[in-house]
Amino acid sequence: MDDFLSDIYTILFAKWILLQEVPDFETKVNEDYTEIHFYNKHADIEIVFNPLNIIEFKATNTQSGEIEYYLHFQMKTLNHAIKLFKELTHYMKHIGESPTIKILLCCSGGLTTSYFAMKMNEASKLMSLPYVTEASGYNNLYYVAQDYDVVLLAPQISYLHAKACDILKDKIVLNVPPEVFAKYDVKAVFTLVKESLEIKKNQSEQKIPLPVMLDVEIKHKTLALSIFRNKQSIHVAYRVYDKNQEILLDNEVIKPIVNLQDICDIIDIARLHYPRIRYIGIATPGIIDDGYVSSTSLVGWETPERLEDVLTERYHLPVCICNDVNAAAVGYYSSQDQVSSLAFLFQPVHAISGAGIIVDNCLLHGMHNLVGEVQFLPLDLTEDKMTLSMSPEGCIEVVARYLVSIISLLSPEELVFYCDFIPHVLPLYEEMATLIPKKYIPPITKVDNMQEYILLGTMILSTTQN
Missing domain, CATH: 3.30.420.40 (ATPase, nucleotide binding domain)
Incomplete structure (x- = not known):
């Protein structure tokens, strides 16, 4: 595509985005219109216009700090750019409709944690916290936990914490202290979860490239x-x-x-x-x-x-x-x-x-x-x-x-x-x-x-x- 046309399409696309109504999201734009943000309590959606007409879409979960949607593309046609934006806005609605942090409360059979999970959900609603909690027995823990952000182990299975951490490496796995569990101290649990989420948010995983030990000829x-x-x-x-x-x-x-x-x-x-x-x-x-x-x-x-x-x-x-x-x-x-x-x-x-x-x-x-x-x-x-x-x-x-x-x-x-x-x-x-x-x-x-x-x-x- 001609660079001049690409420049024009990019400017038109930015102006078109600002004319769109995205329900439940507020909009913020920087001075030179190179960054557009749509945000609410669940997500921060960032649209960045880079040199060479490269456009980035990024959706970040504001509670967990995880990037849940990311793509970048070079402006070729307006139709393609608009299609990608509509796909992004559809995903934005999904973020707004679903609870931000999913917590799994687990005990040996799931019965003793059901009441605690109910109390946590009631408190989340009253305190306007983006948490939803469900209870599960230990037998189904590892498969069920794939869809959760935080796993809480009741005192009776706290001895399994090391094994759960080994298997659920990308999850936050915590033991609920006995005194907290006995009193159904929801506030203490939420504090524990919040602190752990902050620690995880600030951690960065370093990638170490693998060495090539064999004689492999790469020409280009x-x-x-x-x-x-x-x-x-x-x-x-x-x-x-x-x-x-x-x-x-x-x-x-x-x-x-x-x-x-x-x-x-x-x-x-x-x-x-x-x-x-x-x-x-x-x-x-x-x-x-x-x-x-x-x-x-x-x-x-x-x-x-x-x-x-x-x-x-x-x-x-x-x-x-x-x-x-x-x-x-x-x-x-x-x-x-x-x-x-x-x-x-x-x-x-x-x-x-x-x-x-x-x-x-x-x-x-x-x-x-x-x-x-x-x-x-x-x-x-x-x-x-x-x-x-x-x-x-x-x-x-x-x-x-x-x-x-x-x-x-x-x-x-x-x-x-x-x-x-x-x-x-x-x-x-x-x-x-x-x-x-x-x-x-x-x-x-x-x-x-x-x-x-x-x-x-x-x-x-x-x-x-x-």
């Missing part, structure tokens, strides 16, 4: 994208690497759904900053069969078109579409120099598993790119796989059988896994030892940050397969 700048679900949102993490594997750009888009246009917006932004990008790699859940993406479980992402062809034709650059767990396997393999064969297994919460397999220094694909789709293994389980994946004990049962099956077929030198519900290797190893002699079990490694391996592996696959 590469853009790597990873699409994944987190809670109710879909995230697209992306990075630009230079030929020395240094990270030049590291960012993320967060939306309720992701479609092809969102991916194109990210590629456009990355190429605007780094025009000499020569390779594009996209890691996604699902089966990648001859460039077609299926079985992703991500709404709006599956496409009847061959994704590689669509993007290659648009950008005239080689594009690699890869399975996310295959990318993780390549990323892990490239960050070590001890083994030439390994299996990387990903067991998500209440979802199907997947594996990436490397044998003799090569990633295995197979017909229809089906290698590693362990979901099709006919395992002998006590319950169905989806039910088992809702609890730590169930995940151990499923993952142990997947890994033993892989050992029986391929006998890799190392097993690697990522599963939020299995915080330690030992219980998994002990379960595997009931299925296969210990001498056949190779070293097992648990990783805590799968995205680092996915992005690194995507970068390597996109440059070595083209």
Whole structure:
């Protein structure tokens, strides 16, 4: 697009936004009209107009401090910009309608906490606090807690605090003091929750790039994208690497759904900053069969078109579409120099598993790119796989059988896994030892940050397969 037209469209878009009525939100604009804020007690919506006509949308939960919606795009057409703004305003209404902080109060059976939860909800309403509390028994804690921000453990199960913290790493997990629980001291609980939320808000997670231990030749700048679900949102993490594997750009888009246009917006932004990008790699859940993406479980992402062809034709650059767990396997393999064969297994919460397999220094694909789709293994389980994946004990049962099956077929030198519900290797190893002699079990490694391996592996696959 002509730069002059892009400038005009951006100015018109900013003025159009200011003419829109957004119910339940107040509006604030800075002096040069480069920042527009819509805000209320639930959320702060920030629209920023940057140089080169790059526009940012960001929605922050004002209580938790979490960014729940984020995207950026370069102005191309007014229709596209208006469509994205309408999507944002729809999400803004969702924030206003739902409680900001969800609290789960848990005891051994759920009965003794039900009354306390009721008192907390009554107090929240009277005090105009953005909290909603529900009670649950311990048996369902780990699966139910996925939809909550704060988990409170009653005194009778306070001894489980360390285990709950291990498994629910991204949640605030607190013990309710016995004297507070006995008196139903709602005010003391709210103070405890508020202080913990403030501490979490001020914490920042540092990303440490993985080293590339193997001799991988990267000749040009590469853009790597990873699409994944987190809670109710879909995230697209992306990075630009230079030929020395240094990270030049590291960012993320967060939306309720992701479609092809969102991916194109990210590629456009990355190429605007780094025009000499020569390779594009996209890691996604699902089966990648001859460039077609299926079985992703991500709404709006599956496409009847061959994704590689669509993007290659648009950008005239080689594009690699890869399975996310295959990318993780390549990323892990490239960050070590001890083994030439390994299996990387990903067991998500209440979802199907997947594996990436490397044998003799090569990633295995197979017909229809089906290698590693362990979901099709006919395992002998006590319950169905989806039910088992809702609890730590169930995940151990499923993952142990997947890994033993892989050992029986391929006998890799190392097993690697990522599963939020299995915080330690030992219980998994002990379960595997009931299925296969210990001498056949190779070293097992648990990783805590799968995205680092996915992005690194995507970068390597996109440059070595083209």
